[in-house]
Each structure stands twice: as C-alpha cells, then as structure tokens.
C-alpha cells in the first residue's frame with residue numbers, strides 16, 4: 001500500500017492532467033453516443049471515479065496478472081482507467097501493429113513532464129515527425145551492424161574486466177550488469193577517446209538515475225533537485241566533449257557522437273546532450289534486466305546451460321590462442337545462445353507494455369479510441385499467448401528454431417519508435433555470455449525465486465549470486 005501511495009504521489013502532475021482531460025473526453029464520447037452516431041468505447045471497466053482501477057492494478061502485486069485477467073474477461077481490446085488516465089489496452093498482434101506501425105501517426109509517445117525535463121525534452125523518445133525521423137537516422141546509423149562490428153574487442157575487454165571483478169564475490173547480479181551495460185553504452189556513444197570526462201559523467205548520471213523516480217519537487221536537498229543539478233552538469237560535460245572533438249576536427253567515426261557531429265543539418269549541443277543522456281537511459285536497465293534473467297534461466301535449466309557452454313567452448317577452441325579476441329563473425333555463430341536471448345526476452349518480457357496517446361479520435365474494429373486517451377500495446381500478453389507460443393510459461397529456447405509469426409514477438413517494440421539499439425544489445429549479451437559460460441560457474445537456488453517490479457520485471461533482490469572461475 002505504501003508503494004502504491006508513493007507511486008501515485010510521484011505521478012501526481014501527470015495523473016491530474018490526465019484525469020481532467022480524460023473525464024472531458026469521456027463526456028464528449030458519451031454525448032456523441034447519445035445522438036446515436038458514435039462508436040462504442042471498447043469493453044472494460046473504468047473503476048472508481050478519479051482513481052479508476054489503479055488500486056486493483058497495484059494490489060495485484062504483479063501488473064501482468066491484472067492485464068491477463070482483464071484480457072480473459074474482455075478480449076484483446078479493453079478500456080480501463082489507471083493513474084488518473086483513461087486507457088485502452090490492446091493485446092493482439094494486429095492491434096499492436098495498428099498502434100505502433102500502420103497508424104503510428106495517430107498515436108504519439110507520452111511521458112510525464114518531469115521525466116521529459118530530466119532526460120531532456122529534445123530526446124528521441126518524445127518526438128514525432130521530421131525531427132524524430134532525423135534523429136532516428138543518426139542513431140540507427142551509429143548502432144547498425146556495420147558500425148558496431150568493429151567494437152567487438154572493446155566490448156569484450158569491458159566484459160572481461162566485469163567478470164574478473166565479480167570472481168568469487170557475492171554480487172548483486174542486476175547492479176553488476178547495469179555497470180557493464182553503462183560501460184558499453186558509453187563506449188558506443190563516445191568511443192574510447194573521451195576517458196578524461198567519463199568518470200565524472202558516470203557519477204553525474206548515477207545521481208540523475210537516483211532521482212529519476214523521486215517526487216518531482218525541485219527544492220534543495222531533495223533527490224529530484226540533486227538529479228536536476230546533475231542533469232545540468234551532464235549537459236556541460238557533453239558540451240566540453242563536443243568542443244574537444246570539434247577542435248581535433250575528429251568528427252568521423254562510428255560512435256554515436258560522431259554520427260551526431262558528422263551531419264549536415266547539425267544538431268545543437270543541447271539536442272545532442274538530450275539524446276546522449278536519453279540513449280544511456282534506454283540502454284542500461286533494459287540490457288541489464290535481460291542479462292540478469294539469462295543468468296537466472298540458465299541456472300534453472302542445466303540442460304540449456306550445457307548446450308550454451310558446448311557452443312561457446314566450440315568457438316573458444318576455434319581461436320588460435322586463448323587471448324585471441326572475439327570477432328563479429330564469431331558472434332554470428334552463437335545460434336544457441338541467441339535463441340536463449342530470444343526466449344529470455346519472451347518469457348521475462350521486461351517491458352510489459354509501452355505507452356502512446358491518441359492524437360485524435362481513432363476508430364479501431366468498430367470501437368472508438370477517444371483523443372487524449374492512453375493506448376497501451378501489451379507486449380507481454382502477446383508473448384505469453386498460447387496461440388503464438390505453445391506452453392508459454394515454459395522456458396524453451398528451441399521454440400525459436402522456427403521464426404515466430406509476424407508481430408507476435410516484439411521485445412524491441414515495433415514500428416517508428418522500435419529499438420535502434422537492438423543489435424548492440426544482442427552483441428553485448430553474446431560477448432558477455434561467451435566468457436561467462438566458458439570460464440565461470442554459478443548456481444541458482446529455490447530461495448532466489450520471485451519477481452520484483454521496479455519498473456522492469458526482475459528476479460527478486462536483483463539476483464544475489466556468486467560467480468566462480470572454473471579453473
């Protein structure tokens with residue numbers, strides 16, 4: 001209950017704005033319905049006035065149970081009201097495609113204003129139209145397979161340093177994976193040459209992150225205030241790095257900053273800073289959560305772990321010496337490990353859903369989605385539907401020996417805002433697991449079962465674990 005209240009408080013400004021807009025829209029929809037012309041709203045329940053079904057959602061402890069129950073009762077499109085916002089949830093591949101791909105222009109991304117301020121209002125996630133397309137070109141170019149393939153040895157060096165620091169220690173797997181993912185993200189953004197600034201940048205980012213979910217009250221002493229101060233400093237650090245690069249006239253390269261600087265329609269320093277910070281944010285907890293689940297699932301399924309070890313040992317043996325670095329081509333041979341990554345992302349579905357907002361009244365399959373309502377494609381429900389994945393709760397990487405049906409597997413989203421970092425995420429997971437599987441052992445126990453949400457689904461307490469070198 002405490003957590004519930006805290007959550008509601010944190011989102012208060014968002015909640016009030018939504019509640020006001022939402023009730024106005026509901027009245028409008030009802031009014032049109034009264035003259036007999038309007039389309040019906042989707043089935044579902046709007047719960048109590050103002051709070052809607054927020055309490056039911058949070059008291060279920062696991063939001064996925066709430067969504068699954070609703071889907072069973074009302075079908076793949078239903079309405080509800082959470083955190084002050086009237087919402088339409090969609091859980092069929094067709095409806096998710098409608099919202100994210102074919103009619104994406106009718107649904108804009110939506111975030112609370114305080115989060116936008118903290119990450120940077122000009123960051124890619126919050127945009128639509130030409131500016132979004134422009135950013136997307138630059139970001140996708142930096143994270144394309146052609147750009148990242150040369151960074152395999154540098155990612156491998158980060159992976160080896162991480163594993164070495166865990167050896168024989170009881171570590172919090174999630175926290176360690178976050179550090180690994182942060183280091184890889186910084187490498188892919190700045191390359192290997194900006195090390196002078198990187199330590200301070202990391203510290204500022206960590207302070208920003210601590211304040212991200214705090215009450216948005218910008219008063220000295222609060223976490224939010226500290227986070228906003230760090231955000232300002234982060235902007236200054238990125239500006240220093242940019243001017244140092246411009247002085248060196250070193251604008252070509254394959255990292256993200258080079259992609260931003262080597263652009264005819266140049267971005268401003270503030271636009272670059274917002275997007276650099278946004279990418280770190282997008283890259284870190286997501287990748288770390290999937291890596292943590294992989295450790296858990298492999299520990300729980302010894303036969304799958306054995307197959308991964310065999311595959312990785314085969315690749316290790318094919319190298320001339322133990323020190324020979326991994327290559328991009330080696331990672332393309334990691335088919336079993338890639339299937340484990342896919343199955344981990346399906347079962348864990350760390351991003352259970354995403355948020356959009358209807359920019360005008362939209363008709364979908366005879367239902368009205370009113371302007372201003374939130375629309376949530378429920379990725380997890382799609383990934384856990386027995387229609388698309390038989391025995392969906394079973395962890396079985398072999399199901400990915402056959403490609404899933406179109407639009408049924410969307411761990412990286414779909415359409416205009418789908419994840420441009422997906423190749424990098426997969427690469428860093430493969431590289432880390434190559435060394436983890438060949439050089440280390442770990443084991444999970446029943447006492448480590450359980451899931452927490454914060455906001456991504458994670459093994460309980462971040463999966464405390466001891467990794468020990470095999471030799």
Ligand code: HEM
Nearest residue numbers: 124125282283286287290354411412413417418419421425
């Ligand atoms: C396993 C790890 C990851 C997962 C599961 C993941 C998942 C996602 C998803 C589902 C979206 C779409 C959200 C939406 O439609 O609202 C997204 C967007 C995004 N991701 Fe990832 N991501 C991961 C790693 C990364 C990495 C490593 C980077 C960058 C290095 C990255 C950068 C981004 C960016 C910039 C966007 C916003 C794209 C846009 O709005 O056009 N992600 N990610």
